Amino acid sequence: MARIAFIGLGNMGGPMAANLVKAGHEVLGFDLAASVLKAAEASGVKPASHVSQAVKDAEIVISMLPQGRHVLTAWTDILQSTAQDTLVIDCSTIDVESSRKAHEMAKAAGCLSLDAPVSGGTGGASAGTLTFMAGGSDEAFLKGKPILEAMGKKIVHCGEAGAGQAAKICNNMILGISMVGVCEAFVLAEKLGLSHQALFDVASTSSGQCWSINTYCPVPGPVPTSPANNGYKPGFAAALMLKDLKLSQEAALASGASTPMGAEAAQLFALFEKQGNGGRDFSAIIEMFREKA
Ligand code: NAD
Structure with a gap:
């Protein structure tokens, strides 16, 4: 030992x-x-x-x-x-x-x-x-x-050296972008009169499937263990997601990589945090899209 x-x-x-x-x-x-x-x-x-x-x-x-x-x-x-x-x-x-x-x-x-x-x-x-x-x-x-x-x-x-950090921020940039995409899809579904469960049943088993919907679904119901069922108690706090997205954007700038969706996700989570949501689970960003709509 x-x-x-x-x-x-x-x-x-x-x-x-x-x-x-x-x-x-x-x-x-x-x-x-x-x-x-x-x-x-x-x-x-x-x-x-x-x-x-x-x-x-x-x-x-x-x-x-x-x-x-x-x-x-x-x-x-x-x-x-x-x-x-x-x-x-x-x-x-x-x-x-x-x-x-x-x-x-x-x-x-x-x-x-x-x-x-x-x-x-x-x-x-x-x-x-x-x-x-x-x-x-x-x-x-x-x-x-x-x-x-x-x-x-x-x-x-x-x-x-540094490859672990590179993997971490690339992975979490995917996560930030995919969660924004999944939240937007549920808000659009609500406007179109499509139930949460119906969108989940289709997207979680077809080409829309990803961790943000299959495991961490941002609306209550389809995945009973996701933070949406628990008042968006983290889980993974929005402030930490913002931190990781900022790191991805610093790395993109320093390396010359083009990451327009990562930049957009970073801006959206910055706005969400500014509205006082840094301590809530990051999937609660769906509420910001509902308000905007
Ligand atoms: P935390 O703020 O709870 O803990 C950090 C600790 O470091 C604090 O207790 C602070 O007093 C101590 N500290 C700061 N400077 C120090 C120093 N010079 N010497 C000794 N102690 C010092 O943060 P955390 O949630 O434990 O996160 C730690 C790291 O893990 C962060 O980089 C975070 O991004 C990462 N991380 C966190 C999570 C999560 O869910 N919390 C998930 C994955 C990765």
């Missing part, structure tokens, strides 16, 4: 660290928020008073932080206190540029590194069923895979 340092024990990091403890690893944790650190302690994480204390003697270090700037700050501290050959894994969703910079910092310090963002949300983090999208060398991936398996059910090696 490994000695693991876990930096950032919030909504995702807390349950992920708890699953590492359940798998028999020794986990030392650090978070800037004392209340968060205390909650993690209750699940068996040993609290550290500083990053350096958590990572000293750790074989693996994992970070789960809000944004690229938090990751670069934390990795600066981490890499000052770790031994050479330590594997440092960032599971946050951040911009590709910061991710690649973090990999370069690790290489300069003689450490192995992976970017390994996740999908599956807080439910997947608690259940240990996350999907990890990893970027980094074969050596880093082989060392990290058994650790990630304690927190997830699917671990994909997407390529070199």
Whole structure:
């Protein structure tokens, strides 16, 4: 079993660290928020008073932080206190540029590194069923895979440094665009007098099928487990969808990719958040289209 340092024990990091403890690893944790650190302690994480204390003697270090700037700050501290050959894994969703910079910092310090963002949300983090999208060398991936398996059910090696972040933001750009499309179709169906169930029965089994309709249907009824049946309680909050769409647009600008639908989806979710909906599930954007209609 490994000695693991876990930096950032919030909504995702807390349950992920708890699953590492359940798998028999020794986990030392650090978070800037004392209340968060205390909650993690209750699940068996040993609290550290500083990053350096958590990572000293750790074989693996994992970070789960809000944004690229938090990751670069934390990795600066981490890499000052770790031994050479330590594997440092960032599971946050951040911009590709910061991710690649973090990999370069690790290489300069003689450490192995992976970017390994996740999908599956807080439910997947608690259940240990996350999907990890990893970027980094074969050596880093082989060392990290058994650790990630304690927190997830699917671990994909997407390529070199930054490839995990690239896969994550491309996937979530598809999701943002497809949810907008599915919501528009239900609003049009309402105007045309077509029932939700009839549209679902046709589209979910024909060429309109996608995760946004088959699994996460934005109207109550056809898929009883979707957030639409629960007052649009997240699930996946609209603010997080907006964050990922913004990352996709930054990456499109930096790489010269043309993503007009991604840009449109980013604008629509920005408007939805501005109207006070950032904490609601992202599929609630259907209400904005109804109002507009
Ligand atoms: P969160 O805000 O609940 O947790 C982040 C934690 O990081 C906080 O507790 C904060 O105190 C801590 N932190 C910030 N800077 C720090 C530092 N320098 N050192 C130590 N701790 C620090 O966020 P979350 O929902 O757990 O999300 C974490 C990451 O996972 C984000 O990048 C997010 O986009 C991604 N993500 C979230 C979800 C989700 O459903 N919540 C799903 C997939 C991916």
